[in-house]
Amino acid sequence: MRNIAAAKITVVNKSHVPLSIKQEVGLTVESVLLLQDDYSLYAFPLDEIPFDHLLQDLDSHLLSALAFRFVETGHTGYFDLQNCTLFIQGPSWRFSRFPWLKREPALVTQTYAYMVLVAGKERSVVACDGSEKRECLFCEQFAGEVISVIHRLIFRAAITGDMPEEPYFNPRGAWEEAMKDWQVLLAHDDWEHLFETLCSPDYQKHTMDSTWLSLINESYRADYAMLKEVLRFLYDWVEQVLETEEGITAYCIW
Amino acid sequence: MRILEEAYWWKVDSYTEYDEHAIAIELVMMQVIDTSAIALADGFPPRREIGRYRLYRITSGSKQLPEKEASTEEFAKRCKAESEQLGYPVMVTWRDGRPRSHPMDWYSVVQKEGNSFFLRSWDGKIFDTVKAFALAFNREHMGAWEYLLKDNRWHYEDEEISYHYNYSGKGVPDKLDLSLQLVQKHTSIGKVTAGLCRQEGQIYVPCVMNNETGKGFFFRVPYETVIEITARDIPKGTPFTPFQQLQAIEKLVPKIVYDLEGWKIHSSEDLVIDVDVKSTTTGKIPIRNRYRLPIGYYKKRLSTEDSSVLIFQALDSNTSEALREEKMDLVFDLERVDRFWSESIFTHPWINAYGHLEFLNGASFAPSWIVHRGMLVAVLKSD
Known part of the structure; x- marks a missing residue:
């Protein structure tokens, strides 16, 4: 807890006014763990985080967050040191169990999310206050080459509103078409063979920005094996949503 | 007829009405001396005169001054003579009955080979x-x-x-x-x-x-x-x-034009290609050269550059124009070479309808770019 106190009074510069925010959570801290990444925020419960992901040295430059075990069972805490934000993870907290994408509605904010997919056709943004019932999937912007490619693929498949946080409903047909494309990507093992399949037969048609050639030229730096892994997760999520819903709403947070 | 409203950068000094459809206005162009100063009695900041114009404003129906379609050389000569006599420009605006959303065209007099006529000022x-x-x-x-x-x-x-x-x-x-x-x-x-x-x-x-x-x-x-x-x-x-005899305008029309005549892969591993280029200068015998284009080298060299950063540098007014141009060139170079390359892509280029060397990944190299960026490796036999 010494670190929380320290984080709260950290002075960025002389003109910064120290601010103390009090948040009553009604839980008793049992232990504090030092984290170097944010997997325990959205991907895996604290108990499933491998030991070698935890830091032992309080002064480590890798320290990015603190995790709390509480005496009360079923609750953990995550304190983001960079953004000074505390999250209490109760029994309903939705872990994605996947290191690249997020599912927890409380994280659908500008800090943690960019393009958001929401199951169903209700054109409203995801509620971050714990009341959200719909399934959602997202990741922040600039989260690496692989996520950039995923964002490009979704932009090809779906329409988002023109304004920030303007939800747009994309019906089942749009996603089914996209999934056919995704199957082609998943059926290959490298960019070169994908290029041969998608671009070579009629490359003259691929000079516009919206073509596969353009996507490959922008995306080729991404690790293809990793891309397939993330795309498979996305594919399965969309497929599962379409079993019960007529489509998926998409929007971006700028 | 309504005349131009007085504003703090224009002032109507005087005017002469010819009839209900034509007026000559003596306009004074003003410059504000100090925007922070207290406004004068007219409600505008203190100004000084920086130029004068005589403006003929003519609408259709005038019996004394000609309409645009019927503008005469006599009227053009008169405007020219008045301009010389006054020592400042004489302009004309014509307005027909048609509604228009853009400002009226201002015409000034041009004299060429003894002939006087009107030309839109911007033209x-x-x-x-x-x-x-x-x-x-x-x-x-x-x-x-x-x-x-x-x-x-x-x-x-x-x-x-x-x-x-x-x-x-x-x-x-x-x-x-x-x-x-x-x-x-x-x-x-x-x-x-x-x-x-x-x-x-x-x-x-x-x-x-x-x-x-x-x-x-x-x-x-x-x-x-x-x-x-x-x-x-x-x-x-x-x-x-x-116009009088046309002279080459360096910045706009190049003295030499180039044609690609062929290519040969030098190294598919390092993405190096040799390109044969014919250079033609007007009135001279074309010459043929072979240029080596190390695309792999450019790709590697530019891999650390970010196009957004380069664009900012190219627009930075604090740097020299030469440096800005260099940065903008790099933006275009980056766009050309930063693509997905494979051996099959690199070894199957063609010369497209525009005379550029094009590859399957969409990379396209204009002959002038090849001449400027490539390395001369051979002088070929000319016609």
Whole structure:
């Protein structure tokens, strides 16, 4: 807890006014763990985080967050040191169990999310206050080459509103078409063979920005094996949503 | 008739009404001395006079001053003489009954070979562009349009295509398509001469035209910086005043144009290709050279560059113009080479309709780029 106190009074510069925010959570801290990444925020419960992901040295430059075990069972805490934000993870907290994408509605904010997919056709943004019932999937912007490619693929498949946080409903047909494309990507093992399949037969048609050639030229730096892994997760999520819903709403947070 | 409203940068000094449809206004152009000073009694900040104009404002129906369509050389001469006598410009605005959303055109007098006529003030600023257009058009070569298209903001219209410099919609021709079309147009239009063509009364417009076929293009500047170019069939007998002898305009029309003649892969592993280029200078025998293009080297060298950062550097007014140009060139180089390359892509290039070396990944290299960026490795036998 010494670190929380320290984080709260950290002075960025002389003109910064120290601010103390009090948040009553009604839980008793049992232990504090030092984290170097944010997997325990959205991907895996604290108990499933491998030991070698935890830091032992309080002064480590890798320290990015603190995790709390509480005496009360079923609750953990995550304190983001960079953004000074505390999250209490109760029994309903939705872990994605996947290191690249997020599912927890409380994280659908500008800090943690960019393009958001929401199951169903209700054109409203995801509620971050714990009341959200719909399934959602997202990741922040600039989260690496692989996520950039995923964002490009979704932009090809779906329409988002023109304004920030303007939800747009994309019906089942749009996603089914996209999934056919995704199957082609998943059926290959490298960019070169994908290029041969998608671009070579009629490359003259691929000079516009919206073509596969353009996507490959922008995306080729991404690790293809990793891309397939993330795309498979996305594919399965969309497929599962379409079993019960007529489509998926998409929007971006700028 | 309402006259121009007084504003703090313009002042109506005096005016003379000729009849209900014509007025001459003595306009004074003002410059604000100090915007923070207390306003004068007229409600505006203190100003000083920096220029004067006499403006004839004529609407249709005047019995004393001619309408635009009936503007006479006598009236043009009168305006010219008044301008010389007063020592400041005399301008004319005509207004017909048609509603219009844009400001009225201001005409000034041009005197050429003893003939006086009116020309829209903004059109008078594009004589060099019109001359360069004629030079490039008569060259019948894609390479002749390279700089002219790059540096100008054109809206082009003919019976087949429409091109807007800033339009990137699907299916709309880009600069290359336009230059290709213009090269093809030469076959139906023939050699053109740049000059001024009478449109109505003593009103002239910049144009390029073939005197025999009467085909050509009109040029107009509807608003600042944009040039509208429209293909026209100009009726026989229409008065045409050619510009004086056309001189090469360095910045707009290149002295040398290039043609790609062939290519040979030098190293597929390092993405190095040798390209044979024919260089033609007007009136001289073409020469042929072989240039080595190390695409892999450029790709590696530019891999650490970020196009957003380069664009910012290219727009940084605190740096020299040379450095800004260098950064902008790097932006375009990055766009060309930062693509997905494989052996099969690299080893199957072709020379496209525009005369550029193109690869399956969409990378396209203009002959002039190859000459400037490549390394001369052999001088080939000329014709």
